[in-house]
Amino acid sequence: MKSPAKTQSILLVGALLAGQLSGCAIGQSVLAPLADGGDAAADSRMDVGATDMGVSEDTGVDTGVTQDTGVDTGVTEDTGGDSGVTEDTGVVVDTGVDTGVVVDTGVDTGVDTGVDTGVDTGVDTGVDTGVDTGVDTGVCPAGQVRCGAAGCVNTSTSVAHCGSCNTACPTPPNATPTCAVGVCGFTCNTGFGNCDGNAANGCEAVLASDRSHCGRCANACAAGATCRAGMCECPLGTTMCAGTCVDITSNTNNCGACGTRCTGTDVCAGGVCRPICASGFTLCGTQCVRLGDDVNNCGVCGRRCASSETCSAGVCTPVMSIDPIGCADGRRDAFTNTATFPNIAACAGPWGLPGIFPAIPRAALPACATLGDDSMTAPANGAGCASSNLCAPGWRICNGGDITTRTGPMACGATADYPAGTFFAASVSGTGCNRCALRSNTVTGAACTSSNCAADCRESGDLNNDFFGCGVIGTGVTAPCDGLNRSSGDNCTALTAPWVCGGSVSESRTVTKTGSAAGGVLCCRD
Numbered sequence: 001m002k003s004p005a006k007t008q009s010i011l012l013v014g015a016l017l018a019g020q021l022s023g024c025a026i027g028q029s030v031l032a033p034l035a036d037g038g039d040a041a042a043d044s045r046m047d048v049g050a051t052d053m054g055v056s057e058d059t060g061v062d063t064g065v066t067q068d069t070g071v072d073t074g075v076t077e078d079t080g081g082d083s084g085v086t087e088d089t090g091v092v093v094d095t096g097v098d099t100g101v102v103v104d105t106g107v108d109t110g111v112d113t114g115v116d117t118g119v120d121t122g123v124d125t126g127v128d129t130g131v132d133t134g135v136d137t138g139v140c141p142a143g144q145v146r147c148g149a150a151g152c153v154n155t156s157t158s159v160a161h162c163g164s165c166n167t168a169c170p171t172p173p174n175a176t177p178t179c180a181v182g183v184c185g186f187t188c189n190t191g192f193g194n195c196d197g198n199a200a201n202g203c204e205a206v207l208a209s210d211r212s213h214c215g216r217c218a219n220a221c222a223a224g225a226t227c228r229a230g231m232c233e234c235p236l237g238t239t240m241c242a243g244t245c246v247d248i249t250s251n252t253n254n255c256g257a258c259g260t261r262c263t264g265t266d267v268c269a270g271g272v273c274r275p276i277c278a279s280g281f282t283l284c285g286t287q288c289v290r291l292g293d294d295v296n297n298c299g300v301c302g303r304r305c306a307s308s309e310t311c312s313a314g315v316c317t318p319v320m321s322i323d324p325i326g327c328a329d330g331r332r333d334a335f336t337n338t339a340t341f342p343n344i345a346a347c348a349g350p351w352g353l354p355g356i357f358p359a360i361p362r363a364a365l366p367a368c369a370t371l372g373d374d375s376m377t378a379p380a381n382g383a384g385c386a387s388s389n390l391c392a393p394g395w396r397i398c399n400g401g402d403i404t405t406r407t408g409p410m411a412c413g414a415t416a417d418y419p420a421g422t423f424f425a426a427s428v429s430g431t432g433c434n435r436c437a438l439r440s441n442t443v444t445g446a447a448c449t450s451s452n453c454a455a456d457c458r459e460s461g462d463l464n465n466d467f468f469g470c471g472v473i474g475t476g477v478t479a480p481c482d483g484l485n486r487s488s489g490d491n492c493t494a495l496t497a498p499w500v501c502g503g504s505v506s507e508s509r510t511v512t513k514t515g516s517a518a519g520g521v522l523c524c525r526d
Helices: 004-022 039-060 064-080 083-137 366-370 403-407
Strands: 175-180 183-188 226-228 231-233 239-241 244-246 267-269 272-274 282-284 287-289 309-312 315-318 344-348 395-397 423-432 465-471 519-525
Touching: 344 403, 344 423, 395 423, 465 519
Parallel strands: 423 519
Antiparallel strands: 175 183, 226 231, 239 244, 267 272, 282 287, 309 315, 344 519, 395 519, 423 465
16 A cells, blocks of 8 residues: 555656646757756756655555656656756666565465465365265165165064065964064964964964863863863863863762772762662662661661561561562552562552652552552542552562563563553663663763763663653663663653653653553562
């Protein structure tokens, strides 16, 4: 920047030059007015002004040298009239001015250093940090691949990208999909099982209630058992023993508790092993007895009759001779030859009290003592009398074990003297379907009921379907029946009136006979 003093000097010299030049005529030297004797003084002032003017101009602007050159050239013309022109050597001042240009170096250095340092540091730090972080994040870790919008995934374990991107594992019923080593699979949800091994239907078994897969696959419940909360349960009244539901009150292999086995010929009754007692017999101690006619247990266990007494219908009575006929009315209707059949008789007649098996005790009515089809004093149609009243004192209705021992191997066929249209019943019943149960058979417990037609069932007071005997009418038996060859049929339909039954599975307990025709009972001597 030029100083004010130098600027004023330049303007002054310019004005002087302009005034002098403007006052010169064409062809007249600008130094002409100095020729009047003041020439030396004027030159001296001029030189000094020229010298100042040059210094001021050069210092302010570098290009000012060009103007100095113009002025200096004008002074050269002054040489012609004035040797003092030598003063113009002051132009050398231009060199000093030029040297001052070095000031530019200071300015340039200051500006460059400040700008470069500030900009470089700020830009480099911000850009490098942002760019590097973004690029590094986009690279997936080892073992993972980029699957579009899902980002980086492990295709070895991802159920949405199993084995490769966008390969989703299916979800079977009642299951949760899995991915292992890039292969799809599934696990069953709690309470379900893939028990058929079929992946298409998933976990199809409901383990809480499936009888074939109770609690776990292939854990089948026993016959008759149900599956509840994953546990096999037996029906009410039965117990699970070794995978089977049994009635421990009557099962000889599990009597009272699982694994408690009755030995020998004992049976399980009420959960206790006891000797086998046929229907009509009672266990007294270790023996099966008939309380109705046992003189040592007459009516109840332990009641002994006197030596002059006998036990009849559970009552101790004076001894009387045994009637050889065996029928209360005094006449046999079959097995009539007493010499051939001294211990068995077929006795016809009615009775009003229902039942023939288990054996019904004699009614105490005095008139019932002569009951039968030939009686003139017994109640009409057997009213108030039992089926056992048809037998004479000392005789009883035969059971299944009595027939062959009293008739030989021909049993019912041992005689051909059955009257036409008659049937004589023994105290024997069965499981239905004309199949009888006998004391010689072996099966007991839940396997034998009054409605399942089971075979080989041991005689029991609970088996009351149909009843059996000998005669002409009735239907044939399903299997060998210890000598008996005829059955009442379902609800007595195989018999004719006056036989009356009151239940299709309980005929032996409900049967009555409202007249004397069509037979009666088989009586056996004690």
